[in-house]
Structure formats: C-alpha cells, structure tokens
Amino acid sequence: MILAAQEWINSDPDPATRRELESLSEHELAERFSAPLTFGTAGLRGPVRGGPNGMNVAVVIRTTAGLAAWLHAHGHSGSHIVVGRDARHGSEAFATAGAEVLAAAGFEVTLLPRPLPTPVLAFAVRALGASAGIQITASHNPAADNGYKVYLDGGSQLVSPADREIESAIAKVGGASSIARTPVTPVGNSVIENYVRRVATLPHGQARNIRIALTPLHGVGGDTALAALHAAGFTDVHVVSGQFDPDPDFPTVAFPNPEEPGATDALLELADTVNADLAIALDPDADRCAVGVRDGDRWRMLRGDETGVLLADHVLTAARPNSLVATTIVSSTLLSKLAPTRGARFACTLTGFKWLTRAGDGLVYAYEEAIGHCVDPDAVRDKDGISAAVLVADLVATLADTDRTVLDVLDDYALEFGYHHGDQVSRRVDDVADIATIMDRIRSNPPHEICGEAVAFEDLAAFEDLATVDSPLRTDAVVFTGATTRIVVRPSGTEPKLKCYLEVVIPVANRSELAGAQEAAKTRTRQLRAFAENL
CATH class of the missing domain: 3.40.120.10 (Alpha-D-Glucose-1,6-Bisphosphate, subunit A, domain 3)
Structure with missing residues (x-):
C-alpha cells in the first residue's frame, strides 16, 4: 500500500x-x-x-x-x-x-x-x-x-x-x-421562519387566483417552497407526490436537474391534469427554478433566458430608477437591450453567482441562463429558486388578471427588441483533457464564417498571462459574433462537459412577421447546433 x-x-x-x-x-x-x-x-x-x-x-x-x-x-x-x-x-x-x-x-x-x-x-x-x-x-x-x-x-x-x-x-x-x-x-426554526416571512413580502401585485403545479425533484425545497407560496397568498398548489419527499437516490429521474430531458415530465403531466396556470420545478437544493407554461394545447418549459428577462422586467416595475440588473457572458443579449428602456443599468459578468452578486451597487436582480435567479439580493446574495418561484407566481397572476400570459409578454419583447432564440450544446467527455484539446484547436484555427455568416472571433482568455491587463471578463471561453449569430464556447465549471451557448436574433417589424421570424431563428439555430456538435 x-x-x-x-x-x-x-x-x-x-x-x-x-x-x-x-x-x-x-x-x-x-x-x-x-x-x-x-x-x-x-x-x-x-x-x-x-x-x-x-x-x-x-x-x-x-x-x-x-x-x-x-x-x-x-x-x-x-x-x-x-x-x-x-x-x-x-x-x-x-x-x-x-x-x-x-x-x-x-x-x-x-x-x-x-x-x-x-x-x-x-x-x-x-x-x-x-x-x-x-x-x-x-x-x-x-x-x-x-x-x-x-x-x-x-x-x-x-x-x-x-x-x-x-x-x-x-x-x-x-x-x-x-x-x-x-x-x-x-x-x-427561527431562521427558516424569517426566510419565509421575507420571501412572502416580494410580490408587488394583488392578484393571487392561479393554480400552481410544483416539484422539488426529490430535493429539500418542497416544504419551504410550499410555506413561502402559501405565505405569499398562493394557496392553490398541487405537488408531484412521488417527487416531493427528499430522497438522495432521486429514483424517478435520470439526472436530478430540471434542465435535463425528461426531468419535468411528471410535473407537466400534473400541470395538465389539474389545469394549472403555472408549473414550477426546483433543483434538489432549491437554488434554481425552472418554469413551465401552457403553449397552445401543450405544456413547455421556458428557457432560463426567457424566465430571466421576464423576471428582470417584473422586478424593475417596482425598483428605483437607475437600478442595476445583471447577467453573464453566456446568457442572452436581450437583457442588455431591455434594461436601458426600463430606466435601469446593465452589467455583464463571468458565469456564476459569485460574480453576479458582485456586479455593482444598486443590484436588484441577476440571473444566469442555467435557471438561476437572484430576485432579492438584499436578503439572499445567491440564486434562490424559492423566492424566484414566488415572484414568477406573482407575475403570472398579475398577467392573468388582464387575460394575458408570459408568452404574450415574450412576443412583445420580440416586437420591441427582435426575436431572441437560444439553445445550448453540451458535449460530455470521458477525459477532461479532451476539453482543453478542443479549446486549443478552436483558438489556433478559429472559423471566420459559420453556417454562411461572417463572424468575429474573441478569445476571453487572450490576456490571461498579461499582468498589465485587468479585464473582469477574462476567462477560458471564446465568442463568435455575427449579424444574427452569437456563440460562446467554454468548459463547464462543475461537470466534465464542453458547453456551447447559441443565440440567434431576428428583427421583427410587426406581428405579422413574428411567426416567420421564429421559424427562421429555429432553422438558424439547428444549423448552429450542427456546427457546435462537430467542433
């Protein structure tokens, strides 16, 4: 030995x-x-x-x-x-x-x-x-x-x-x-009680008449989320009973992550069965919140960027002028366009809430595309799935009071800022060294055109070894930017994966163009996925 x-x-x-x-x-x-x-x-x-x-x-x-x-x-x-x-x-x-x-x-x-x-x-x-x-x-x-x-x-x-x-x-x-x-x-229990009491103060609308389907995915968020929702006035909550109690083996899901395919199937089935207005999935430690909504005759989970901008806009309706909102280099560019139109400042940071919560003075909201939302940084300087769930419920109830939905608001954003469509490609590797090999190959011979569109290349690690350069966005990542395209490639910080974050932005002049813009964006995104999968 x-x-x-x-x-x-x-x-x-x-x-x-x-x-x-x-x-x-x-x-x-x-x-x-x-x-x-x-x-x-x-x-x-x-x-x-x-x-x-x-x-x-x-x-x-x-x-x-x-x-x-x-x-x-x-x-x-x-x-x-x-x-x-x-x-x-x-x-x-x-x-x-x-x-x-x-x-x-x-x-x-x-x-x-x-x-x-x-x-x-x-x-x-x-x-x-x-x-x-x-x-x-x-x-x-x-x-x-x-x-x-x-x-x-x-x-x-x-x-x-x-x-x-x-x-x-x-x-x-x-x-x-x-x-x-x-x-x-x-x-x-005083700490828990004080936390629930604080979360219950976050809603700024008066409407509460919605039905919610909820799953904590076998994690520890169930009881606290129910307590917070009830304290905030949202009492019509139905839970996925087979996923409610904490279970360290996570028996009903392949991966206990609301972003993974199939992880929210039971939630959306429940939402459909009880005719819910909103579906909420927490990850096992309840610091992340995924949101499901009815889309025509089906249910779908919103992308983190969609929920992120919706919540940012909702927070800003009650925030002081010149407040700060923030997201990361791998998130959608939509928040950077919305913030100034709402009288707010915008900041972009490296990935992770350790950077987002340090984005600057006056921070009222921060999010990352991986369904993490910090809606009350004065109380919780980290992502918080439970307070996000309460504020999403507040938004959905407020909109329902005027016969509108979050999908209507997303359509409004497309008309105001262009249709933003995002996607992600994650390449899991058996040997972590393979990630460095791929990153080196990209840096040594970056393409100047992707899927027929000219792109500029930026290496966010280019100045890593130069002590004279102080960039808050210096990291192991590369960015390709074109007229309608943005791709960020970086190693995962927590898993043996190479991650590629894709965004396509299509201008929309009027509502009659919206459906066409959505289809064009999806087609373009499929092309970018093929590119990313073969890096």
Missing part, C-alpha cells in the same frame, strides 16, 4: 471509509490519492467515497480546519458561522463534522436543524451577520455526489484569491483524527 494512503487510513475517523480504502487494490488507491478535491464553483464537489479526492468525513474535517485557519488569519476569530445541509448521502454526517470542527476552533456556530434549501443558508449568513457559511450540497449533480459550498461575509459565494488561499491552508492541516471537535446542538 502506498505510504500516503496508509497515513490517511490511519487518521480517518470514519470506520466505513477506512474499511473501503483498505479493500482497494493498489491501482485503485493510486487513483484515489492522485490529487485532492479542489475548490471549483464556490467549494468542493465530488463522489461520496473514501480518500482525498472524494467527499467523506475526513475531507470535510480537514477542509473545515483549513477554512477555520484562513478565517483566523483574516481577523475573524470567534466570529459567527452558519452550517447547513441538503439530504444527500453523507450530508448529515458532513455538516455535523464541519460544525464540530468550527466550534472547537472557537467560532460561534449555528447548525441549521434539518435538510434545508441552499438559499436558506445564504439568507442566514446575511441575516445573522455571520463571517461565513457552509452548505453541504451537490446541487443538481448525480446521486453519487456531494459537495461543500462556502459563503463569506455578506452571504456571497467565495471567489479568488480566497479559494486558493483556503486550499493552501487545507494542505497544511494534519490528519483528520488529530483535529479537535466539539459537539454542536442544532438551532430551532
């Missing part, structure tokens, strides 16, 4: 993962110890298994000890920290271990009482004036995974250089069994 593995096993406080590691071959051990989990989007994420490149009690203990050392070094000794969790495999043990390490290190720890949505943790960090928060969650990852998400002062996800500094502190931590732990008693 390799020496590092034996040392790890000797200091692993969990007998289950000790036995697991002891049963592995040397080849398997070498893979487990090839590299530790590293901080990606706001923290760690990986398979629940023994060893330094899995999610397990030993990794959580050492990570928390490193975070504690970093907080001490940055003047936060004895400060308040909130710890929460979802209902995935291992989440309870991981949250307990993290809270105990922090308590032993001299911090005041609030351990949330049960599996709860990630937005509740983000809310608690701000509401309690905490210096940091930890949420044990893997969001919408497959059932085998778990994660460790970190929020810093103010309730936003951590960003560089804090993530790299914390990793350095973790590397200096000794064996997990040598790290002190002090028992922590979970708190009561």
Whole structure:
C-alpha cells in the first residue's frame, strides 16, 4: 500500500471509509490519492467515497480546519458561522463534522436543524451577520455526489484569491483524527421562519387566483417552497407526490436537474391534469427554478433566458430608477437591450453567482441562463429558486388578471427588441483533457464564417498571462459574433462537459412577421447546433 494512503487510513475517523480504502487494490488507491478535491464553483464537489479526492468525513474535517485557519488569519476569530445541509448521502454526517470542527476552533456556530434549501443558508449568513457559511450540497449533480459550498461575509459565494488561499491552508492541516471537535446542538426554526416571512413580502401585485403545479425533484425545497407560496397568498398548489419527499437516490429521474430531458415530465403531466396556470420545478437544493407554461394545447418549459428577462422586467416595475440588473457572458443579449428602456443599468459578468452578486451597487436582480435567479439580493446574495418561484407566481397572476400570459409578454419583447432564440450544446467527455484539446484547436484555427455568416472571433482568455491587463471578463471561453449569430464556447465549471451557448436574433417589424421570424431563428439555430456538435 502506498505510504500516503496508509497515513490517511490511519487518521480517518470514519470506520466505513477506512474499511473501503483498505479493500482497494493498489491501482485503485493510486487513483484515489492522485490529487485532492479542489475548490471549483464556490467549494468542493465530488463522489461520496473514501480518500482525498472524494467527499467523506475526513475531507470535510480537514477542509473545515483549513477554512477555520484562513478565517483566523483574516481577523475573524470567534466570529459567527452558519452550517447547513441538503439530504444527500453523507450530508448529515458532513455538516455535523464541519460544525464540530468550527466550534472547537472557537467560532460561534449555528447548525441549521434539518435538510434545508441552499438559499436558506445564504439568507442566514446575511441575516445573522455571520463571517461565513457552509452548505453541504451537490446541487443538481448525480446521486453519487456531494459537495461543500462556502459563503463569506455578506452571504456571497467565495471567489479568488480566497479559494486558493483556503486550499493552501487545507494542505497544511494534519490528519483528520488529530483535529479537535466539539459537539454542536442544532438551532430551532427561527431562521427558516424569517426566510419565509421575507420571501412572502416580494410580490408587488394583488392578484393571487392561479393554480400552481410544483416539484422539488426529490430535493429539500418542497416544504419551504410550499410555506413561502402559501405565505405569499398562493394557496392553490398541487405537488408531484412521488417527487416531493427528499430522497438522495432521486429514483424517478435520470439526472436530478430540471434542465435535463425528461426531468419535468411528471410535473407537466400534473400541470395538465389539474389545469394549472403555472408549473414550477426546483433543483434538489432549491437554488434554481425552472418554469413551465401552457403553449397552445401543450405544456413547455421556458428557457432560463426567457424566465430571466421576464423576471428582470417584473422586478424593475417596482425598483428605483437607475437600478442595476445583471447577467453573464453566456446568457442572452436581450437583457442588455431591455434594461436601458426600463430606466435601469446593465452589467455583464463571468458565469456564476459569485460574480453576479458582485456586479455593482444598486443590484436588484441577476440571473444566469442555467435557471438561476437572484430576485432579492438584499436578503439572499445567491440564486434562490424559492423566492424566484414566488415572484414568477406573482407575475403570472398579475398577467392573468388582464387575460394575458408570459408568452404574450415574450412576443412583445420580440416586437420591441427582435426575436431572441437560444439553445445550448453540451458535449460530455470521458477525459477532461479532451476539453482543453478542443479549446486549443478552436483558438489556433478559429472559423471566420459559420453556417454562411461572417463572424468575429474573441478569445476571453487572450490576456490571461498579461499582468498589465485587468479585464473582469477574462476567462477560458471564446465568442463568435455575427449579424444574427452569437456563440460562446467554454468548459463547464462543475461537470466534465464542453458547453456551447447559441443565440440567434431576428428583427421583427410587426406581428405579422413574428411567426416567420421564429421559424427562421429555429432553422438558424439547428444549423448552429450542427456546427457546435462537430467542433
């Protein structure tokens, strides 16, 4: 057995993962110890298994000890920290271990009482004036995974250089069994109650007479979403019973992600059966919200960009003049056109809410195309599927009061700004190195014409190594822009995928041209998909 593995096993406080590691071959051990989990989007994420490149009690203990050392070094000794969790495999043990390490290190720890949505943790960090928060969650990852998400002062996800500094502190931590732990008693329900009370204040319309179909996709958002909707006055809510209770195996869906094909089939079937006005799907930790609407004689899920601009417009109807709205480099360009017509400022950031919530002063709304919406940044500085669901219900009810729908509003946008149609191609790879190979090939020989249209090429990583250049949009991505076309290509930040974000914009002079513009955009998008699939 390799020496590092034996040392790890000797200091692993969990007998289950000790036995697991002891049963592995040397080849398997070498893979487990090839590299530790590293901080990606706001923290760690990986398979629940023994060893330094899995999610397990030993990794959580050492990570928390490193975070504690970093907080001490940055003047936060004895400060308040909130710890929460979802209902995935291992989440309870991981949250307990993290809270105990922090308590032993001299911090005041609030351990949330049960599996709860990630937005509740983000809310608690701000509401309690905490210096940091930890949420044990893997969001919408497959059932085998778990994660460790970190929020810093103010309730936003951590960003560089804090993530790299914390990793350095973790590397200096000794064996997990040598790290002190002090028992922590979970708190009561006051944080959840305060969160629900805050969300209930968000609607600014008076209408409530709509029927809603809801699924939390076996995650932890069901009870809290129902409480928030009811508190806001939306009481006619029907749930997908077979997906309502938390289940870490996500038995009815191939992937617990509302964006995945088939994931919302049961929701839309329920919506049709009960004649709902609105369908809502939350992802497993309820920080993302997908919206379904009736479209003629069928139901369909709105794209994240569609919901994003609808919510931005709705928020701005009650916002102060010159407020700020934001989205990311991979989202539709529609919000950048709508914002100034509504008397608002617009900002574009890198992907991820760790950047969106830092978009600038006066931020009232931010979204990313991956069905993430921050509708109340004063209370939750992160994406929040539950508050988004309440505000979507408010919008749909307000429109229904005048016999209009969100699809009518989207048609209005097409007349005002052109018809914007988006799509995405995700190429999953077995070897992550393949992604770098594809990106290098694109950069070395970028096309100057795509599907018959001339395009300009921009490499957002072009200045990455030049210290004299300070670009807030510097990242590993490339952009192709033509008269009607925009394509952004980048590696996924959380999964072994290469992602291509497609947008086609067709001018629309009047309503008689709308159907033709929609068909032209869809045809063009199919051509772009073929291009992206063969990069």
